[in-house]
Amino acid sequence: MSSRIPAQPAAESGFHRTELEAGLSDELASVVSAARRRALRDGDRQIDTAHLLHSLLESDPRVRAVFDGGPQVARLLGYLVQRSIGYGLRWQGAVEDSGAVPVAGEAGWSPAAAGAMERARVGPRGGTGARCLDLLAAIVADPRTRAVEVLRRAGVDVRVLPPRIESVSRSTCADEEWTRE
Template sequence: MYSNHGPPLDLSHLADDLRLTVELRSVAASARRRATRDGDQQIDTAHLLHSLLEIDPLARAACDAGTGQVVRVLGYLVQRSIGYGLRWRGTVEDSGALPTVQAVAGTGWSPAAAAAIRNAVALARRRGRTQADGIDLLDALASDPECRAVDVLRAAGLDVSGYRDDGPVAS
């Protein structure tokens, strides 16, 4: 699927991948630091969502859509380490199809998070751009109804069922 558009993404070296904007490379690095700090064995889609909303103002605005709900989303994400996400601790965010993908320093990418990064690149390409940005990642996260990021978005009251693969989750 990705062979016609350069080599596959190397999740261990996303900081060097020019198919991601500088902001999105920062999101990936921040998600890895967040997972490591929290003592998680994997970088999951909730780590990606948390970092994305902290770093990318356009993704934050698209998620909020003037409703003020982004504050609730961030609240759930902050609570992750003190309660809300404890049911995830020790489990792999997985559709069952792929193994955890290892990253640098022993923290792996969950299959769902790895798929979200890859899908963001594919979305950007379909939209005629050479680099995936935060909106592409937000859309990729929202398109996976079983991922932890969607669980958080739904818990905060956002309806992601209207995902259309052609615009932000809140559009």
């Protein structure tokens, strides 16, 4: 069985797990863990933005609230499942492939996923506990990612997502403030 991603020296990747995962909230650390398991289970060498999107949609109701209701989320999850079982082979070789070989038994990070994690980690809260909505915002900010390709194929207008993410984030922050009082 040939690999989907051509092998290159691991030193070229430059995306270190400990750096990318430092300062994550418990909820986002759980999403990353699920994305890593999904990548390994699927036989992928790297966690990419589609793995992250899949885990975000499954785990966080605030992320699902950004989209146009249940049918759109179901369609998105359908595309992501097709991809994970190999039906979406046309996504192989897309921009996220770096060719980096991770440490044995662990999925590394695609350049786009690493960039999204870094942007989420140091995002709007100034590095104080990145949240799932921060990662979603970072993922949709790069139009060349696999996750954005999946979103478009599922009929999502990616241009409307940033203001929706902001709106859900604001309402979440207001709810959190209210419950602390």
